[in-house]
Amino acid sequence: MDTDPLLLCRQQIDLAAAIDVLPSLDQAPALAQAVHAHLRTALADGMDGVAATRLVSLFNDRLTTRIVDLTSRRHRLPQVAWCWLALGSEGRHEQTFVTDQDNGLLFHASSEQEADALRALFLPFAQEANQRLADCGFALCSGKIMAGNPTWCLSLDEWREQFIEWVRRPEPEGLLNASIFFDLRPLHGDLALGEKLRTLLLALTTSTPAFQHLMAANALHAEAPLSFRGEVAVNNEGEVDLKKFGSRIFVDAARIFALTTGTPSVNTAQRLRQAGHAVGLPDLEIASLEAAFSHILRLRLSQQIAAAAAGTEAGSTLKPAALNDMDQAILREALKQAKRLQQRLKLNYAL
Numbered sequence: 001m002d003t004d005p006l007l008l009c010r011q012q013i014d015l016a017a018a019i020d021v022l023p024s025l026d027q028a029p030a031l032a033q034a035v036h037a038h039l040r041t042a043l044a045d046g047m048d049g050v051a052a053t054r055l056v057s058l059f060n061d062r063l064t065t066r067i068v069d070l071t072s073r074r075h076r077l078p079q080v081a082w083c084w085l086a087l088g089s090e091g092r093h094e095q096t097f098v099t100d101q102d103n104g105l106l107f108h109a110s111s112e113q114e115a116d117a118l119r120a121l122f123l124p125f126a127q128e129a130n131q132r133l134a135d136c137g138f139a140l141c142s143g144k145i146m147a148g149n150p151t152w153c154l155s156l157d158e159w160r161e162q163f164i165e166w167v168r169r170p171e172p173e174g175l176l177n178a179s180i181f182f183d184l185r186p187l188h189g190d191l192a193l194g195e196k197l198r199t200l201l202l203a204l205t206t207s208t209p210a211f212q213h214l215m216a217a218n219a220l221h222a223e224a225p226l227s228f229r230g231e232v233a234v235n236n237e238g239e240v241d242l243k244k245f246g247s248r249i250f251v252d253a254a255r256i257f258a259l260t261t262g263t264p265s266v267n268t269a270q271r272l273r274q275a276g277h278a279v280g281l282p283d284l285e286i287a288s289l290e291a292a293f294s295h296i297l298r299l300r301l302s303q304q305i306a307a308a309a310a311g312t313e314a315g316s317t318l319k320p321a322a323l324n325d326m327d328q329a330i331l332r333e334a335l336k337q338a339k340r341l342q343q344r345l346k347l348n349y350a351l
Helices: 004-020 025-042 049-072 112-135 156-168 172-181 193-204 208-217 242-260 268-279 282-309 325-346
Strands: 084-088 103-107 153-155 185-189
Touching: 004 025, 004 049, 004 282, 025 049, 025 112, 025 268, 025 282, 049 084, 049 156, 049 185, 084 193, 103 112, 103 156, 103 193, 112 268, 153 156, 156 193, 172 208, 185 193, 193 242, 193 325, 208 268, 208 325, 242 268, 242 282, 242 325, 268 282, 282 325
Parallel strands: 103 153
Antiparallel strands: 084 103, 084 185
């Protein structure tokens, strides 16, 4: 395995250029495979977790943008503004090697009738784009949160009404959707239209304290997996889910801080830095939280790279006992930071 930094940098530049000039959709799967193989090699030495997931996401962004663009040329799309939205971990620039699609489509319409007519024209394009992305290794979302689903192919007014429904009349399903859709980022098309939707979203969440309180309460359901002695708590197989009981804790808390303070960023580390002071976090605590989050992402990526090398299916669980002493210590400290962050949520939102 050649990990010479200059060589890896040149390879990344070449792969990025190859994506930008990808001539046909039929060639996309092979290029996607080459990109992901390169990234597994480049990140095998344990790059900082936040930086590593951002690098993965940037390549996925580039590939997705090219695929959506090429697919759009195969369809006679209406002459109205539209925007492909990245959601969830892709929206946050925090993708690992195990990911599925979370996306939506936003378009401009002047009436409900026009929205229905435009949706019928956009759906075949969005559905093909979803399938083309699946062909490149981005699995179809089991929950159907994709642009090709009519439920998530909406006009600006329809998206606004959907957000109002979630924020003003929150139900358990709405709170779950908020954890995905409120991390939206405009990816391709009319980006200004996507930014307008984000501005509308933040105006809603900052003015609705009841919703903030419910989001915080919902975020506390997944507690940091620590025993009363401060050791990592594992299941019967000696494993811990580092997504559900690790990185998700930081993601959920940072999202709540951002939605409360009107912080536009969707990246977790940036949210902690930009909204942290407004919710009472001192600089040292913000730095510790960001480092802890990054360590957990690094461990998740390392586990996925090892699984790929062994030819086994990678998930989000990890056996702490299989880690070296240093990584075990780092994991314990990172989860202690997650627990402190949840205590901060309880304090700030009177839970």
